Amino acid sequence: MNDERLTADELRDAWLALSSAERLDAFRLLDTESANDFFLGLSSLDQAGLVVAMANGERKLWLRLLAPDDAADLIQRLANGEKQQYLELIDPPTRAEVIALMAYAEDAAGGLMSPRFARLRPEMTAAEAIRYLQRQASEKLETLYYAYVLDPDQRLVGVVSFRELFSAPSDKRVSEVMHADLVSVPDTMDQEAVARLIAKHDLHALPVVDPEGRMKGIVTIDDMIDVAEQEATEDIHKLGGMEALDAPYMQTSMSAMIKKRASWLAVLFVGEMLTASAMGHYEHEIEKAVVLALFVPLIISSGGNSGSQAATLIIRAMALGEVAVRDWWRIIRRELGAGLLLGLILAAIGLARILLWQALFHTYGARYVEVAATVALSLVGVVTWGTIAGSMLPFVIRRAGFDPASASAPFVATMVDVSGLVIYFSVAQVVLRGSLL
Amino acid sequence: MNDERLTADELRDAWLALSSAERLDAFRLLDTESANDFFLGLSSLDQAGLVVAMANGERKLWLRLLAPDDAADLIQRLANGEKQQYLELIDPPTRAEVIALMAYAEDAAGGLMSPRFARLRPEMTAAEAIRYLQRQASEKLETLYYAYVLDPDQRLVGVVSFRELFSAPSDKRVSEVMHADLVSVPDTMDQEAVARLIAKHDLHALPVVDPEGRMKGIVTIDDMIDVAEQEATEDIHKLGGMEALDAPYMQTSMSAMIKKRASWLAVLFVGEMLTASAMGHYEHEIEKAVVLALFVPLIISSGGNSGSQAATLIIRAMALGEVAVRDWWRIIRRELGAGLLLGLILAAIGLARILLWQALFHTYGARYVEVAATVALSLVGVVTWGTIAGSMLPFVIRRAGFDPASASAPFVATMVDVSGLVIYFSVAQVVLRGSLL
Structure with missing residues (x-):
């Protein structure tokens, strides 16, 4: 396996049969783009398995590729004594976000959310808002689908979809286009309840707020597929007359x-x-x-x-x-x-x-x-x-x-x-x- | 219950306890905006139940509110002899889309997809593409998240995310920004396989193509939550030692x-x-x-x-x-x-x-x-x-x-x-x- 290139699909097929050391060796045979995709597509458990086997320089590279919520999930999988060492490999602004996320229970809205959402001010015009979002788009935002309208205290006052901004007259104010009666969830809400809410309202993303009404992040629909599968697996294991396994x-x-x-x-x-x-x-x-x-x-x-x-x-x-x-x-x-x-x-x-x-x-x-x-x-x-x-x-x-x-x-x-x-x-x-x- | 207004949440709570006739009566007590949201949030089975109880004039109103894939699902729930009559209530261009969708098995990619996706030509510049999408945005598109690049024969040649168009220099061609190595699924692929593919590649939408490689529609991630739940329900019923129920x-x-x-x-x-x-x-x-x-x-x-x-x-x-x-x-x-x-x-x-x-x-x-x-x-x-x-x-x-x-x-x-x-x-x-x- 050592003198050839490997494709991501071949690695996916062989994955389960490989030991941790073999996984890292095989992973290194991928070309850069496939390796990125492959790494991002792994479960946080498998990501942790790979990263643990690496030296610090390589480790840093891969940790920094992750969005803060995914980095938090990975670090949660490590032994308590090792977490600090990994946190220090992340760049300081992201590290602060990761630490904030790690404070939440993994199966609560706060533990699932991404702090990287598109923000607007109510007094902007539609044209200004689009330009402002265009600037934010080059950062790593979780989704551009909805933009959230916050007051100066970071309190959530409304939501506007990208499509609405786009089809609104360009001099209209965000406050006139936005919806003020929006669904949001508290950061402590259980993931199963969040999933049910997203399904019920047919939403692509839900804003997460703290007890003071300040917006902390968004939970997106793609997180919910994992939640739905995870909850079904737990139920199925219990229905088989046993406790649910924590891992595959x-x-x-x-x-x-x-x-x-x-x-x-x-x-x-x-x-x-x-x-x-x-x-x-x-x-x-x-x-x-x-x-x-x-x-x-x-x-x-x-x-x-x-x-x-x-x-x-x-x-x-x-x-x-x-x-x-x-x-x-x-x-x-x-x-x-x-x-x-x-x-x-x-x-x-x-x-x-x-x-x-x-x-x-x-x-x-x-x-x-x-x-x-x-x-x-x-x-x-x-x-x-x-x-x-x-x-x-x-x-x-x-x-x-x-x-x-x-x-x-x-x-x-x-x-x-x-x-x-x-x-x-x-x-x-x-x-x-x-x-x- | 007859002389008051009702909220959508109250109706949702009472829903299961109501007969078909009571459901329609209660539904009519909602204000227009809540009624729209409520109707769109119902399962196709419940939508069919409501629409069947209506007179033709009211029926037409609600049928025309639905996206073609949802209208197709609703009509599939009706008795064979009644389908034609409902199809005729839909406006002719949408009707053609609905009939095309009804040809697919309900649990195949073709049966899940929406034909309303954002299209671009490869020779457009990023600025032209954004303006072109802005015009399409006022139509009812399923998602603006990805735009699909089609050649003159409607063959799929690439995909570009909205964010990429947005952060690209405005004179760059779509063909230079787009990804040509994209994942697509055949229109006959089983929904469970489609769900697995979406989860594996962490995508928000997947293009569906016919055997000639022409793009027919997109399957979006929000359809997949229903699929994941539905497949888990089937498995759970079977695990309980019975055949899976078709309805709640x-x-x-x-x-x-x-x-x-x-x-x-x-x-x-x-x-x-x-x-x-x-x-x-x-x-x-x-x-x-x-x-x-x-x-x-x-x-x-x-x-x-x-x-x-x-x-x-x-x-x-x-x-x-x-x-x-x-x-x-x-x-x-x-x-x-x-x-x-x-x-x-x-x-x-x-x-x-x-x-x-x-x-x-x-x-x-x-x-x-x-x-x-x-x-x-x-x-x-x-x-x-x-x-x-x-x-x-x-x-x-x-x-x-x-x-x-x-x-x-x-x-x-x-x-x-x-x-x-x-x-x-x-x-x-x-x-x-x-x-x-």
Whole structure:
């Protein structure tokens, strides 16, 4: 790999398979323009990985290529003792911006924003504003799409789009063209809320203000794609019954991954131990009618599966803001209907299966009608209950102040398994009394 | 609600609870500017719902407010017999654009793009280009951020950002300022691939070209947020063990929802029936040692949970492009290690539980050591196998040409349940031979 040129696409394909040292060697094979593009396109974690492997002179070059918000993200990834040393490599005015950004939580509006936005004064004319922006354009601005109108105290008084300035008569004042009723977000707002706001208002950028109303920066729509993906990944990992990983799968160390997975797995295991107790409670019934044990996995998994469907639907609808906590009553009615219907469908299939097997192989003995009835009735009960429990669990978890996405399929299944056993054996005690039990 | 004014935010909060007729009534209470913003911010499904309830005169007004790509989306939501009637309400030049867009699949680049982009000729000077764009700006352009340079055959030859034009000397030619090595996408490219490309190159817009290289439109980054959310919702629904809903949860009819849920639930149920056969195969062992039945739910759910974690991790990593099919061997080695470790952790907890219960309540009879050993050994086997199977299932499904997200937690659990039973009873036959069996 050492005596050839490499293209950015080739490096991207090989990236995951390379060690840190190999990455830097390969990166150095790119021509200058590709290297710039490639570096800017990396995640802050990968950028940090490269920069750490460099000597100070090269390091400075690449750090200075970054916009202040990206530099702040990179430096946040470093060990605490190393941050200062890297900050000193950045030119002093940018360094001040980077330090200001590092004070914010990474997932707050302040941690996402760029301090480099286009500014105007309300008393400028449209022509002056365009010329003024033309001068600012040679600096590294995050976007020229909107220009923000600030008063002498840096307080945000309006916003004007580039297009509006452009099509306005050239002697009109900015204050007459601008919109004064604008949406802004506090610098402490959570990134998920910011993303939702941008999507709701279909905006390209949102201004971020401090508690005194002074404008501190802008959050742009391209940051939001990363946020949307990141939040979806977190939810999906939680829905899989584990804690969300902090880094991509292949870059997560074995010990970090085991920690994230083992904790939930152990919690679920301890919860699932209740099934052993529940089964123990019905040991006598199982001894008398071993045929009952045969259907245990089928019955409880049906409850778990229907509960997992319901929980998943509600969790995603909540994350997208389609369903709020106050909607729980409408949802319970809807899911009660759905659960009953789904239970009846599975009961019909189960009934057909038992009667068919009995006709073909005489599997279930003389009392097969009662056994079939027990299984079918239990399925209706377990599926209905699983559906209701699955749909309500996200509400309960949110009410308790946690992320509803923790109501994962495995969590719901565990919860429904114990109650499914109780439903099944209770039905059996009624239906099979005097015959098998 | 009828004699007051309503704000857009109030309507947004009440929206989900309203019927179609109530929505139109409430919508009419907004003042003109709020109504415009509100209408443009609705999903195409909600827009269609409102417009369908209107009379033709009002309908025309709102249809003409929409950009051609949004109008095409709205009309795609209508019944086939009604589409023509709505198309005729749109002014003829826009109608031609809308019809051209409707020819594309909704989830292809052509179906997402806007035909209204800023165009330049290569021989213009920067000053001419800015004046030319100023004239185009009064039309409804999707974005002024980039201007596309087309030859006389409408073939795309370069792109120039607004900022570059702005900071270039005014007599420089567009052909000297523009970038000729630009990224473009074919009009048939899938929206997920387009989103990935935009994120990879950190672009605000991508040009869409037809097979002859003629530029047809642009896809902008704000469309991509919807795409990212939509794709994540689809994946999450599939991961919950069902088909993805086509519309928001509260707007999906009961029959559509039952169809999406019942199909997978029935498939899983039929698969899970194999557990009844497997249990039937070991009926003799259960009769001799009922204590074995008690741990069946615990053992099989542990396999399902660990498999669901592994499958979820791999599916998301695949969706984000972090893991490709060719990585399967590295992943199997990683997951083998993880599975063994997780299995040992659960085995230790299980062992402790059985020994503790035995000490406290004498639950498991004289042969409790053998029973505990059976459970612990089975847990190591089942969890390791569940982890491997869960991590490989997405690869198998993708190889077979399907969406790996179908390897849902319930699917993995069902698959692992049967094999879990076989592992458990096989271990029991070896460990308990001569004592309980």
